Amino acid sequence: MEPLSHNIKHVAVIMDGNGRWAKQRSHPRVWGHVRGSAVVSHIVQEADDLGIEALTMYAFSSENWSRPQTEVLVLFNLLYKFLKKERARILKNNIRFKIMGDISNLPEQTKKLIGQLESxxxxxxxxxxxxxxxxxARAEIAYAVNRFMKANPGKDITEDALNEYLMIPDLGDVDLLIRTGGDHRVSNFMLWQIAYAEMFFTETKWPDFTITEFRYIIEQVAKRERRFGAVAPATSLQDNIIVARENQRILRG
Incomplete structure (x- = not known):
């Protein structure tokens, strides 16, 4: 498959729909997480093949702690198994791996493996x-502000300064946010970084998400005109005439 030409550097993914996918098949919710974990490897490889610079995946939110303990423990176990299985590929492909968030409640062996792979x-x-x-995301913004104030007592915080005090500053802004599973919300995910991100919501539940659909989304979003709050300049003589006439009308009152 030919590589795509695109201008998308940072993709963030909300991997949603695992539980509903399992329920539709009369299986426990955890079965959907097990099947969904296999999809992660394929998407990581495809993102790497497409030349995307950063891929941030929402694996477990701070709100997910309220889920049943058995489901939480399965998610812990899946993270450990993924890192053990994918470590060789990550090292071989020159991928930089990091965890963003509070992992203090993870099992010690998982925290040790994370630390080793990050190092x-x-x-x-x-x-x-x-x-x-x-x-x-709200906790991350509070974390960044508190770090800034501690390092710069009495100074006003700026947008650039806040960027520098985020959990992983060099990730930069998100260009594309993908959410699977059919819901149209961002669920407290990277609220600061997605300020000008393109959004793509797909009905496909995460266990059914494929590299073909991922590539299709990248291709479609790359065609969008991203103006970052500005407007495109006039592109024709007729456009310029309309603008000139409107300016004259305004000046005449």
Missing amino acids: ETAHHTGLKLTFAFGYG
């Missing part, structure tokens, strides 16, 4: 792969 890949210059785990 081993810290110098890597390829895809920046980030898992948001135990993460909430």
